[in-house]
Amino acid sequence: MGIQNYYDVALNLVKQSGAYIRERINSPKDVSMKSCDVDLVTECDEHVEKLFMDGITKEFPDHKFIGEETTSSGKKVELTDAPTWVIDPIDGTMNFVHTFPHTCISVALLINKVIEIGIVYNPVLEQLFTAKKGEGAFFNGKRIKVSGEKDISKALVMIEMGTSRDPEKMEVVLENTKNMISKIHGMRTLGSAALNICMVALGGADANFEYGLHIWDFAAGDLIVREAGGVSMDPAGGPLDLLSRRYLCASSKELADQVSSLLVQYYPERD
Ligand code: IPD
Numbered sequence: 329m330g331i332q333n334y335y336d337v338a339l340n341l342v343k344q345s346g347a348y349i350r351e352r353i354n355s356p357k358d359v360s361m362k363s364c365d366v367d368l369v370t371e372c373d374e375h376v377e378k379l380f381m382d383g384i385t386k387e388f389p390d391h392k393f394i395g396e397e398t399t400s401s402g403k404k405v406e407l408t409d410a411p412t413w414v415i416d417p418i419d420g421t422m423n424f425v426h427t428f429p430h431t432c433i434s435v436a437l438l439i440n441k442v443i444e445i446g447i448v449y450n451p452v453l454e455q456l457f458t459a460k461k462g463e464g465a466f467f468n469g470k471r472i473k474v475s476g477e478k479d480i481s482k483a484l485v486m487i488e489m490g491t492s493r494d495p496e497k498m499e500v501v502l503e504n505t506k507n508m509i510s511k512i513h514g515m516r517t518l519g520s521a522a523l524n525i526c527m528v529a530l531g532g533a534d535a536n537f538e539y540g541l542h543i544w545d546f547a548a549g550d551l552i553v554r555e556a557g558g559v560s561m562d563p564a565g566g567p568l569d570l571l572s573r574r575y576l577c578a579s580s581k582e583l584a585d586q587v588s589s590l591l592v593q594y595y596p597e598r599d
Contacts, residue, residue: 341383345376345433346451362400368421376417396544405599409440416544420520434522436547447550448522457526457552461474463556474579475531475556480586483512486524486536500594525549529556535578535587537593546575553577571599
């Protein structure tokens with residue numbers, strides 16, 4: 329069974345999930361807290377994760393999953409060489425709860441721990457970002473490229489507060505914001521890690537970094553931004569570690585290094 333077949337099945341399930349998210353965003357939701365009172369989940373997150381996993385299992389019964397909601401209800405993150413779908417059913421759950429329209433489903437397929445497929449779909453604003461390894465990145469079917477910006481003083485940087493209110497983590501976020509703001513063109517935050525990364529892929533922003541996000545927040549976006557010509561790495565400068573909960577991407581290696589050199593580092597508990 330080839331990558332194109334996996335992609336077609338996944339895209340169809342993502343579209344179905346998107347239709348559900350679009351229909352539910354403006355209706356009342358059953359909201360619960362996870363790790364803290366700003367880390368939210370709704371019955372819609374759980375519904376979408378199940379819809380996607382059931383659909384994949386029906387077609388490819390031996391495929392494995394790392395899903396945000398099954399993990400938060402106790403399942404351990406286990407990344408093996410087997411074909412593994414990494415799913416964030418609603419990335420930007422806080423936005424979804426508030427009806428702020430930057431929210432998406434994010435799915436990636438890893439085989440031998442290499443990201444082969446990435447799909448990020450915001451059904452509210454009809455933004456579909458897709459990539460297959462080695463075949464480029466696309467936005468609503470049109471090929472996209474990063475800006476190529478190399479100079480931090482001209483960069484638009486996507487940042488996030490994250491969903492932890494741990495005082496040490498908050499201090500690092502504030503310090504990095506303060507250190508960077510006078511050295512760049514501007515900062516933006518969408519409230520969805522996957523969409524932040526896709527803005528770099530699109531060339532609308534130039535860099536993004538975050539500590540404390542999970543593999544399901546960035547795996548799909550990571551392939552999309554690299555297929556658009558961007559680079560990703562650990563925020564301290566080494567190779568990206570998919571389970572480290574640390575992420576940096578940029579439109580060029582030069583810019584990624586400049587962003588990295590300004591950052592106070594933070595090492596969350598691993599996935
Ligand atoms: C969160 C969002 C948020 C980011 C967090 C993520 P969720 O994902 O992407 O923007 O700052 O790190 O956990 O909880 O909405 O799926």
